[in-house]
Amino acid sequence: MKTQNAILLWLKSHTTPFLLSIPLLLLAVLVQAFGGTLLIRIVTVLFINLVMVLGLQVFMGNSGILNFAHIGFMGIGAYTSVLFSMTPQAKAATLPDLYPFLRPIHLPFLPSLLIGALAAALVAALVGYALMRLSDAAAVITLFALLVIIHTILVHWSIVTNGPRTLFGVDNYTTLGISAFFGILIIFIAYLFKETPVGLKLRASRDDRYAAASIGINVVQVRWAGFVLSAFLAGFGGGLWAHFITSFSPYAFYLTETFSILSMLVIGGTGSVSGAVVGTVVVTFLREALRAIENSANIAGLFQNNLVGFTEVFLSILLILILIYRPSGILGSREIRLTSEDLRSVTASSQTDRPVPSSTKEGKHV
Amino acid sequence: MMKKQLWSFTIVLVLLSLLLTACGGGAATQAPQPQEGAVTAAPSTDSDKIIIGAAFCLTGIQAPLDEPALRGAQLAVDVINEKGGVLGKKVELINLDGKSDPVTVGNVAVQLIQQGAKAIITPSDFDFGSPASREAQKAGLVGISPAASSPLFSSTVLGDKQFTMSMWNTTMGAAAAEYAYNVLGYRSVYVVTDTFIDYTKSLSRYFIVAFKNLGGEVMFEDTYTQGAQDFSAQLARIQALEKKPDFLYISSYMPDLGMIIRTIREAGIDLPIVGGDSYDDPGLFEAVGAEYGSNIYFTTHSWVSPDTSPEMKQFLDYYKAKYGSDPDAMWVVTGWDVVNILTKAMEIAGSTDGAAMAKAMEDTEWNLLTGKLDWSDAASGHQTNKEAAIVILTEGKPSFWGWYRPAVIPPP
Numbered sequence: 045m046k047t048q049n050a051i052l053l054w055l056k057s058h059t060t061p062f063l064l065s066i067p068l069l070l071l072a073v074l075v076q077a078f079g080g081t082l083l084i085r086i087v088t089v090l091f092i093n094l095v096m097v098l099g100l101q102v103f104m105g106n107s108g109i110l111n112f113a114h115i116g117f118m119g120i121g122a123y124t125s126v127l128f129s130m131t132p133q134a135k136a137a138t139l140p141d142l143y144p145f146l147r148p149i150h151l152p153f154l155p156s157l158l159i160g161a162l163a164a165a166l167v168a169a170l171v172g173y174a175l176m177r178l179s180d181a182a183a184v185i186t187l188f189a190l191l192v193i194i195h196t197i198l199v200h201w202s203i204v205t206n207g208p209r210t211l212f213g214v215d216n217y218t219t220l221g222i223s224a225f226f227g228i229l230i231i232f233i234a235y236l237f238k239e240t241p242v243g244l245k246l247r248a249s250r251d252d253r254y255a256a257a258s259i260g261i262n263v264v265q266v267r268w269a270g271f272v273l274s275a276f277l278a279g280f281g282g283g284l285w286a287h288f289i290t291s292f293s294p295y296a297f298y299l300t301e302t303f304s305i306l307s308m309l310v311i312g313g314t315g316s317v318s319g320a321v322v323g324t325v326v327v328t329f330l331r332e333a334l335r336a337i338e339n340s341a342n343i344a345g346l347f348q349n350n351l352v353g354f355t356e357v358f359l360s361i362l363l364i365l366i367l368i369y370r371p372s373g374i375l376g377s378r379e380i381r382l383t384s385e386d387l388r389s390v391t392a393s394s395q396t397d398r399p400v401p402s403s404t405k406e407g408k409h410v
Numbered sequence: 411m412m413k414k415q416l417w418s419f420t421i422v423l424v425l426l427s428l429l430l431t432a433c434g435g436g437a438a439t440q441a442p443q444p445q446e447g448a449v450t451a452a453p454s455t456d457s458d459k460i461i462i463g464a465a466f467c468l469t470g471i472q473a474p475l476d477e478p479a480l481r482g483a484q485l486a487v488d489v490i491n492e493k494g495g496v497l498g499k500k501v502e503l504i505n506l507d508g509k510s511d512p513v514t515v516g517n518v519a520v521q522l523i524q525q526g527a528k529a530i531i532t533p534s535d536f537d538f539g540s541p542a543s544r545e546a547q548k549a550g551l552v553g554i555s556p557a558a559s560s561p562l563f564s565s566t567v568l569g570d571k572q573f574t575m576s577m578w579n580t581t582m583g584a585a586a587a588e589y590a591y592n593v594l595g596y597r598s599v600y601v602v603t604d605t606f607i608d609y610t611k612s613l614s615r616y617f618i619v620a621f622k623n624l625g626g627e628v629m630f631e632d633t634y635t636q637g638a639q640d641f642s643a644q645l646a647r648i649q650a651l652e653k654k655p656d657f658l659y660i661s662s663y664m665p666d667l668g669m670i671i672r673t674i675r676e677a678g679i680d681l682p683i684v685g686g687d688s689y690d691d692p693g694l695f696e697a698v699g700a701e702y703g704s705n706i707y708f709t710t711h712s713w714v715s716p717d718t719s720p721e722m723k724q725f726l727d728y729y730k731a732k733y734g735s736d737p738d739a740m741w742v743v744t745g746w747d748v749v750n751i752l753t754k755a756m757e758i759a760g761s762t763d764g765a766a767m768a769k770a771m772e773d774t775e776w777n778l779l780t781g782k783l784d785w786s787d788a789a790s791g792h793q794t795n796k797e798a799a800i801v802i803l804t805e806g807k808p809s810f811w812g813w814y815r816p817a818v819i820p821p822p
Contacts, residue, residue, distance in 0.1 A: 081524070082521055085513075085516065086517065208606070208607050208611075209560075209608040209612075210536055210537050210540075210560070210562060212567055289513065289541065290544070291536075291537070291540055291541075292512070292537070295537070296512070296537075300511075335507075335509075335514075339506050339521075342507075352468045352469060352507065353468070353469045355469075355507075356469060356509075
């Protein structure tokens with residue numbers, strides 16, 4: 045009875061992941077049931093991007109260090125998972141010079157994904173410890189340099205990546221169900237990490253690293269833990285993406301993707317898991333909505349010349365506006381959650397006729 | 411507090427309305443649109459027009475190739491409709507911007523298929539084009555790229571209804587090798603390969619294989635990296651050669667290609683320089699100028715000039731009538747050719763069925779503005795056995811030597 049109460053109490057103060065995942069789950073189920081091929085593709089990519097954005101939030105949001113290396117780890121995860129999931133015949137066609145010990149390996153999808161994620165985490169663990177000693181601009185530039193290094197290695201390690209050429213013959217395993225399952229699972233992981241002692245210490249070090257160090261927090265260590273988890277998630281997202289698109293080159297894991305994922309997080313709000321989710325959903329649907337407007341206008345011939353680049357320009361303007369009025373993103377560092385008053389009023393709302401308060405409340409500062 | 415709630419409310423409202431437009435837009439584009447000037451009041455417009463879908467990228471890195479190709483494709487559709495259409499129906503070209511993003515290109519292809527497209531034109535590159543081809547293949551439609559020259563763009567990789575109209579790099583390299591050996595009589599070559607992208611690397615590889623097969627001597631395989639902006643080491647090696655090669659094969663591209671050629675010529679080396687279609691760039695002609703722009707040969711896709719052929723002259727007349735100027739890029743011609751192939755394949759097949767069209771495309775010997783073309787069957791990859799246009803640069807001015815079809819094409 046006591047433990048049950050404790051769990052209930054804990055759940056009451058941690059409603060965020062549930063509030064975030066229920067609408068997403070609904071979206072996935074509805075799209076799977078009623079959506080066409082196109083909508084299924086868009087929502088599948090939405091969940092893959094969600095994995096990437098949440099992974100970025102785990103480190104960037106909690107440590108306050110802008111992480112440019114994230115997409116590099118996505119690339120590591122993508123290439124590694126593919127090496128394990130492809131059939132030996134496909135590998136022989138696309139990677140003729142592959143190391144002999146890798147050639148016969150053929151694992152199912154999920155173990156391959158996991159290996160890809162672990163490979164990314166391993167690289168992050170090896171290089172991260174030294175990098176995590178740096179802060180502020182130095183850290184940002186070093187992480188950017190790390191992205192360049194990973195990219196250069198991917199481009200030139202032809203034996204396993206096919207060099208700058210496209211790697212093809214990957215099986216299409218990433219369905220909407222799979223990407224939605226992991227997207228939602230990782231909402232919980234990202235949220236729980238934030239609430240763990242390590243996550244709390246990391247956030248303390250973000251707000252004031254000297255104060256944090258003075259009360260005995262090993263700043264380098266907690267940053268390192270966040271960095272490795274973040275790379276793990278990036279590697280996982282990379283694997284999902286690779287098995288969705290089925291052919292790709294190292295250029296897919298470079299600046300364009302970096303800015304796309306980064307903008308989703310910044311727009312939603314770096315400091316919270318809710319921000320990551322909202323940012324991903326908002327940017328994805330804005331982009332698709334604008335693209336639909338652009339395409340319908342072009343097909344209907346509303347303008348003499350085609351409306352080229354409308355999506356990009358309009359999206360950018362919207363993003364600028366959002367950031368002018370909300371410099372720390374739509375949600376900032378607030379989480380979407382129910383306060384105890386909300387919970388009480390929900391149970392009591394049948395008797396009273398006062399409106400149910402908004403579910404968005406200022407999060408407690410820890 | 412009130413203000414904050416108002417804010418959230420506004421944002422939600424804006425998002426909702428955009429979402430609704432998205433869905434509404436999607437639904438509207440799926441609805442059949444009344445044909446302009448349709449005489450009959452038939453409820454279904456599906457039967458009186460044939461839709462060709464295109465996923466050309468009008469924004470992003472792919473746009474310089476795809477945007478001119480779209481102009482050519484649209485022109486071809488206009489001309490075909492003026493002449494009465496295909497199978498008694500009008501042709502409609504719908505292009506949705508692929509945005510130089512593989513995921514969007516795939517999405518666009520799905521959208522086009524939902525809108526009833528009977529064939530899909532994909533962007534001119536394997537990375538950006540293949541997602542559209544895969545969707546076309548899934549839907550049983552012909553997919554064709556106007557100018558993707560990667561040997562990966564084949565039926566073996568993408569499926570039995572997928573084509574590229576461009577010669578592969580295999581042909582482009584082999585044509586240069588055979589032209590140099592047989593026509594110019596050269597026997598030895600010094601090769602410089604730009605290792606920055608796959609295109610230049612594979613082009614050199616196929617050139618070397620073909621030149622060695624002929625019995626030519628490859629004296630040295632040197633490398634360069636795009637962006638290095640310094641060719642002095644390679645130049646020193648060329649100057650140190652005891653026996654001079656008959657010519658240089660330089661597989662690189664602009665902007666550095668201009669610098670490379672200038673460096674070589676400034677050092678007083680006037681050996682012939684041979685290269686691939688990346689030389690087909692007015693920017694290069696300007697960069698080398700009259701002083702250094704001589705004795706340069708390259709293999710490319712087409713030669714856009716009224717004196718090439720009567721068909722080319724007619725195309726240029728049509729183009730000028732519609733757009734008011736001469737084509738600014740050779741890629742215009744590839745768009746024109748691709749639409750003509752698709753519509754003729756429909757007529758030969760007598761239907762818009764994907765399998766029948768693919769068969770017609772395989773069985774026909776095509777005479778195009780971009781040279782004669784013959785596809786191998788699906789089992790051997792739809793390899794493009796195509797003529798390369800040989801262009802000679804003299805004092806910075808390009809001139810057309812003629813078409814050259816290599817006798818032996820190296821395997822990809």
